[in-house]
Amino acid sequence: MALVRASQYFLPTWKEDPAEAELPSHKLMLRAGMIRKLAAGIYIYLPLARRVLHKIENIIREEMNAIGGLEITMPVLHPAELWAETGRLQDFGPILGRLRDRAGREMVLGPTHEEVITDLARREIRSWRQLPLVFYQIQTKFRDEPRPRGGLIRAREFTMKDGYSFHESKADLDRFYREIYQAYLNIFHRCALDVVVVEADPGLMGGSESHEFMLPSPYGEDSFIQCESGDYAANLEGAISVKDADPPEPLLPLQEVATPNCYTIEAVAKFLGVPTRKTAKAVFYKAGEELVFVVIRGDLEVNEAKLARALGRTDFRPALEEEIKEIGAVPGYASPIGISRDGVKVVVDDSILKARNLVAGANEEGFHLRNVNFPRDFTADIVADVAMAKEGDPCPRCGAPLRIQRAIELGHIFKLGTKYSEAMGATFLDRMGKSRPLIMGCYGIGVGRLLAAVIEAHHDEAGIIWPANLAPFQVIVSVLDPKQVLLLSLGERLAQALAEAGLEVLLDERDQSAGEKFHDAKLLGIPLLVVVGPRAVGQNQVELERRRDGEKRVVEAKPELVVSKVMELLQGA
């Protein structure tokens, strides 16, 4: 039986918006007494938040268990050597929280657990007969993010459900991937969230396929691109861009033109009176010893995630002016024509393929070339799509315009393949007795972020509006003047009856003004309010008020009647 007395509980609510919060979910969680900040991006979860988190976590558990997931708990502290094995000790960089134990051993605070689970797998999994195996945990992660923001939306210390699956074949991973995809939809649906599933960039996680589960929100920390007709949605990092081409035109001869003080595409285009899409832009990166020379249509931007894929490396940075000059290119007037190709990798975006008679730099201060054409005038080491998709671009599937949406990334699932198992030697004997690396997938949900997202999706000016299945309490029984013994005892009886009927009940018998109690009830977002006040009780009645729509009922103050009416109203909450 679940009956909590407010006077003995911890409800540190605030009347005013805190100065430090910007997002509705952040403000409301502070105001409702759910969280308190310890340091930037590091929060204490108070009792009210814990109640909701338990429900969210249990939904996740049920759905994970239903597809064969086995719950485990892995350590927060990992030996750094494990991370060195996969190279991620380096790759994660300063995001990785690091420390030494008393013996001087390097340790890391786990930002994720591929290394640990793969270590477990290589010790324990020997035969295909043990497969498939799906482990998951709901546990604290630490990432020393450069910029935490928005309360629980992007914290440094946060709770994550992370799952890892091991398979004997790609086909079995594919099968399980479809199951977990559906399980994720179930989880978010049960949390009353309308998520959009977007194709994501598997990037350097390796593997073939990856999806993100996004909740569209103006306060999102992420964005994705979506086709109006709904047949394509992708993370911006991986979004395929279709480049509309101009109609073909005859190739004209190269022609040098003076363009004084035109150091930017906009300036050149304006000076020569051509649209920016009729220019070729040069963008430079330094990757190790190599200078990467990207040629892209002037109206487009380079997508560095796509460039990383085209190059097969991520260790590059924008080049310095001196580095550009070293190869004979002139910053502001650069083009791939007439430069030294020694130690230079020319990457041509596919937007250049169909473009004709472009304006490009002449590698001479104050001059550009007209009528530059690929591949007539220069060659490429790599031709690839390295452009950032943008608002209004045609959808790669149906051609309808694409729109950019801000969103909260709630979940991310990956087909990892053998990246970790190979790096760490996690192998098994297959049906033919042959040793092969385990085939893996990994699957994350930001639990705290999910909690915040539920509030983002379900609140109004007065406070939170919990979906009934996530609410910390389903009913709040508010005794307006608890010093009147009759009112208090009636409130107690009703609360008891409701609790015995299986509901979680908060009995607000605090000696506070009616207004405060009404406001708190709304702020806390409890689906149903039972008002035990002198006015109605005088006529042997109590009032019910539904949080979601303000729907009110008056009921005779008999426990059975109140219970049945509460149940009825909760159906619509």
Add this chain to the structure above:
RNA sequence: CGGAGAGUAGCGCAGUCUGGUUAGCGCGCAUGGUUCGGGACCAUGAGGUCGGCGGUUCGAAUCCGCCCUCUCCGACCA
């Protein structure tokens, strides 16, 4: 890491430009009383290293320097 802003009582803020009684206001908190249907009222009271350190000055919340913390924008973000 770049840009912007902020740090004064538990919360929200004024005071700082132009140095000068005992550092204020609202809310909250404690005690007593009056109230009791949509954030009541009266009285009394507690609560402050004015983010820290250093400097200037007869005198610093206020001026100067360094540092710390927090927020927002950007970069970044399996």
